Amino acid sequence: MTILLGKLAWRFLLLGLVAIGGANAVVPEVHRYVVEVERWMTDGEFAALFAIANAAPGPNFLIVTLVGWHVAGIPGAIVTTVVTIGPTGLIVYGVFHLWNRMRNAPWRAPVQIGLSAVTVGLVAATAWILTLATATSLQLAAVALATAAVSYMTRLNPLWCFAGAAALGGAGLL
Numbered sequence: 001m002t003i004l005l006g007k008l009a010w011r012f013l014l015l016g017l018v019a020i021g022g023a024n025a026v027v028p029e030v031h032r033y034v035v036e037v038e039r040w041m042t043d044g045e046f047a048a049l050f051a052i053a054n055a056a057p058g059p060n061f062l063i064v065t066l067v068g069w070h071v072a073g074i075p076g077a078i079v080t081t082v083v084t085i086g087p088t089g090l091i092v093y094g095v096f097h098l099w100n101r102m103r104n105a106p107w108r109a110p111v112q113i114g115l116s117a118v119t120v121g122l123v124a125a126t127a128w129i130l131t132l133a134t135a136t137s138l139q140l141a142a143v144a145l146a147t148a149a150v151s152y153m154t155r156l157n158p159l160w161c162f163a164g165a166a167a168l169g170g171a172g173l174l
Helices: 002-018 023-037 043-055 062-101 108-134 138-153 158-170
Strands: none
Touching (some): 002 023, 002 062, 043 062, 108 138
């Protein structure tokens, strides 16, 4: 158990340090590590934990707590949560003060634009990984594509997409 907790602590410490834009930005790497490298869970289990993490109220890093819980129970949940937010929170606190002091520096705007682009790319990778993990049939792939199109092209509340998918599932069409 100690080795398992050590593996979780090291991996999630590193992920916490590169989670620019929040935990959703590193979901593809969390998925790769826990599903493909360690084989601690399946694609479906990971997608279910991600859905629970996003459906529950609270911060977006809940996925790391759920992964830790799935892998090593309560100790795993505590370890992954603490190492993901603790050190990073302290670093962000320090960087925030420095960032504000350098508000007129000429390099600040290009750095901010670059970090924004990285964040968008990482979040897009998250969407792609989760789509591949859950679109296991033609019908589910069509629902994912339709949801993405509606979300991108309209101002319709995404909850309507959830309701539509739930109705299709309830009717046995998915």
